[in-house]
Amino acid sequence: MTAAGASASLVPSPVRIIGTGLIGGSLGLALSGAGVDVQLEDVSPGTESLAIEMGAGHRPGPEDPDPALVLVAAPPDVAAALVVRALSRWPTATVADVASVKSIVLAGVRAVVDDGALAEDDLARYVGAHPMAGREVSGVIAARGDIFQARPFVVVPHPTSRAASVAVVRALALEIGSVPLVLDAADHDRSVAHVSHVPQVVASLLGASLVDAPERSLELAGPGLRDTSRIAASDPRLWVEILSANARAVGPILSELRDRLDGVLGALDSMTGDPDPRRGSRRAIAALIADGNQGVQRIPGKHGGATDHFATVTVLVPDRPGELGRLFTEMGEAGINLEDLTLEHTFGKKVGMAHVSVTSGSEGLLTDALTERGWSVAQG
Amino acid sequence: MTAAGASASLVPSPVRIIGTGLIGGSLGLALSGAGVDVQLEDVSPGTESLAIEMGAGHRPGPEDPDPALVLVAAPPDVAAALVVRALSRWPTATVADVASVKSIVLAGVRAVVDDGALAEDDLARYVGAHPMAGREVSGVIAARGDIFQARPFVVVPHPTSRAASVAVVRALALEIGSVPLVLDAADHDRSVAHVSHVPQVVASLLGASLVDAPERSLELAGPGLRDTSRIAASDPRLWVEILSANARAVGPILSELRDRLDGVLGALDSMTGDPDPRRGSRRAIAALIADGNQGVQRIPGKHGGATDHFATVTVLVPDRPGELGRLFTEMGEAGINLEDLTLEHTFGKKVGMAHVSVTSGSEGLLTDALTERGWSVAQG
Numbered sequence: 203m204t205a206a207g208a209s210a211s212l213v214p215s216p217v218r219i220i221g222t223g224l225i226g227g228s229l230g231l232a233l234s235g236a237g238v239d240v241q242l243e244d245v246s247p248g249t250e251s252l253a254i255e256m257g258a259g260h261r262p263g264p265e266d267p268d269p270a271l272v273l274v275a276a277p278p279d280v281a282a283a284l285v286v287r288a289l290s291r292w293p294t295a296t297v298a299d300v301a302s303v304k305s306i307v308l309a310g311v312r313a314v315v316d317d318g319a320l321a322e323d324d325l326a327r328y329v330g331a332h333p334m335a336g337r338e339v340s341g342v343i344a345a346r347g348d349i350f351q352a353r354p355f356v357v358v359p360h361p362t363s364r365a366a367s368v369a370v371v372r373a374l375a376l377e378i379g380s381v382p383l384v385l386d387a388a389d390h391d392r393s394v395a396h397v398s399h400v401p402q403v404v405a406s407l408l409g410a411s412l413v414d415a416p417e418r419s420l421e422l423a424g425p426g427l428r429d430t431s432r433i434a435a436s437d438p439r440l441w442v443e444i445l446s447a448n449a450r451a452v453g454p455i456l457s458e459l460r461d462r463l464d465g466v467l468g469a470l471d472s473m474t475g476d477p478d479p480r481r482g483s484r485r486a487i488a489a490l491i492a493d494g495n496q497g498v499q500r501i502p503g504k505h506g507g508a509t510d511h512f513a514t515v516t517v518l519v520p521d522r523p524g525e526l527g528r529l530f531t532e533m534g535e536a537g538i539n540l541e542d543l544t545l546e547h548t549f550g551k552k553v554g555m556a557h558v559s560v561t562s563g564s565e566g567l568l569t570d571a572l573t574e575r576g577w578s579v580a581q582g
Numbered sequence: 583m584t585a586a587g588a589s590a591s592l593v594p595s596p597v598r599i600i601g602t603g604l605i606g607g608s609l610g611l612a613l614s615g616a617g618v619d620v621q622l623e624d625v626s627p628g629t630e631s632l633a634i635e636m637g638a639g640h641r642p643g644p645e646d647p648d649p650a651l652v653l654v655a656a657p658p659d660v661a662a663a664l665v666v667r668a669l670s671r672w673p674t675a676t677v678a679d680v681a682s683v684k685s686i687v688l689a690g691v692r693a694v695v696d697d698g699a700l701a702e703d704d705l706a707r708y709v710g711a712h713p714m715a716g717r718e719v720s721g722v723i724a725a726r727g728d729i730f731q732a733r734p735f736v737v738v739p740h741p742t743s744r745a746a747s748v749a750v751v752r753a754l755a756l757e758i759g760s761v762p763l764v765l766d767a768a769d770h771d772r773s774v775a776h777v778s779h780v781p782q783v784v785a786s787l788l789g790a791s792l793v794d795a796p797e798r799s800l801e802l803a804g805p806g807l808r809d810t811s812r813i814a815a816s817d818p819r820l821w822v823e824i825l826s827a828n829a830r831a832v833g834p835i836l837s838e839l840r841d842r843l844d845g846v847l848g849a850l851d852s853m854t855g856d857p858d859p860r861r862g863s864r865r866a867i868a869a870l871i872a873d874g875n876q877g878v879q880r881i882p883g884k885h886g887g888a889t890d891h892f893a894t895v896t897v898l899v900p901d902r903p904g905e906l907g908r909l910f911t912e913m914g915e916a917g918i919n920l921e922d923l924t925l926e927h928t929f930g931k932k933v934g935m936a937h938v939s940v941t942s943g944s945e946g947l948l949t950d951a952l953t954e955r956g957w958s959v960a961q962g
Contacts, residue, residue: 334804348958351898352803352935383801393799395763396792401810403846404788406874407839408781413877419773421763422734423881424714429809430781431881434874441871442864449853457847459787463840467782471837473829491821494786494814497793501803501811517729524914531911535906545923555732578728
């Protein structure tokens, strides 16, 4: 146990990364930057060469030592096979995959053990991992060593994972600047269904509803629509893989959402053309909005704080280089730290709004400080 | 016609505002600030007094002249009755209501004309209006004269609206700093269903899906969930009125969305537990995400430009007062103008990410300028 404890503080060398796309390449850059010896391999020789040129690691030769840690950075549908191969090939290494859905990978590895083609002892060296970064771009060319900084990194042990292997994966998370969280595969998959996969489907449904909207309607689009539909711009190929692999967790949440939507449609239908609709219809709509209030209040704000600890001040910002710089410099001079910020522009205007969130209680101070310096400010 | 043309450039005095909540009070502040004589009335004497104290206008006495323009700032369910009363009471005034749904108000006024209780000539002086501002707060205490600045203001004439009355309402929009757009009532209601009411229902459904999510799941929440669910924090009472009043336009869009969701559920269901699901299932998911891509690309970006003219650069920002100020000052020094910005913080970390959008082609310049000054920057 002392040896396992000691290994918790550092990533063992060498690390073999299998699959050098955005995540694999970025892991290579981050680990190489930290002085870890990184070996790279990819099914595509071109991709592998590019990752090596970018400094993510080197191509291992016959003289190189076996890896102590193997990271499989491949889509969920092929990750299990690559994990099994790595466990067999390097009989003492810890093997982790970084696919964004975990149960399907664990089930794939477990099936090979149940078939007798892999030992229980080998399975013990497998730990799942999910660094939550790199959603919007893809390919090794977009790889950067810093994309894991300040992001959650889910460590996903299974009931027979070796403590030392779990510690190695946790050390990896810390080494690349992430925030490690430990969840089992089912909890991980339900969690990402809630915070990532269902929001993706909802945003895509909303985006799809705009395909046939009249052009003039879209001129009225404000920050509400823009925010609600932003992630609808995601990559279809990637999302087919993710949603297929996590269908079991996404389905029930979406199915409840559909039932709720049916209730809303029934309520709206009873209101159409009826100047005095049944009271129950209004209650159904009010309950939806109220439950929505309650749900979003549960989302942790900055640094895990509740969002209602903040107050928002709106500032008119002329659209010229340096105006936002002046705004933030002057906020800094007033000793005010920004908690959040959204910018808003309107069709046809050369002026925007900055909605600035600050700790509750400091909004008056901020308003006074900015007004004194000539800014147009609105609270609320 | 010359007289009507001339009146297009100014708001006639006095203006009577009926209903001094957030929108009525803010209109009063904006018009009073522009030197217009504003008369105020509200069913609540307390609200009326507060609006007067705030400088939104004065309480009209028996000596005061009749209004040339009447603005009814009341919810959609009572707006029509107040419009009819104003048209009868001041037989030469232009009367506009500013409710956020327009067909229901026009139908209410038209019904009184059809009953013979109001003349066609009186109806001609009615014009609908919808200043698109002030969604997130309510009450006259939150009123500000600048909330209409740089926002769309929909002018909603009906087939028999007098040109001079339409011109007066257009002049009002310009006077308060808004961007006027002319749509008929049905087009307006369909448009706000698309850009505001359906997004509200979708965000509320997503928010409601989080009510029973495990606490630990929510620790994985990132900017995707936060943006997609942000407007779920809206006021239930307000939204019951809006959705009830626009049920006819919202229903069909939501109903199509539900059918699409049913298709996604069917596809997910066929994938559950099946290692090699039907190809059609994958195609249904890919088509949803692709249509979502296409829909969001139709939303005008800043100043009506398409969003793909922008490139995003991500900068690591230490969580200290003044750091964002330094970032934007240094961007200004490099001559780079920000097109959009989102900030992102992660549970448990004292560092955030600023995703900075700039015109495509200037991302390299920005990256170099910031890297030179010691910032950690990632493109893409």
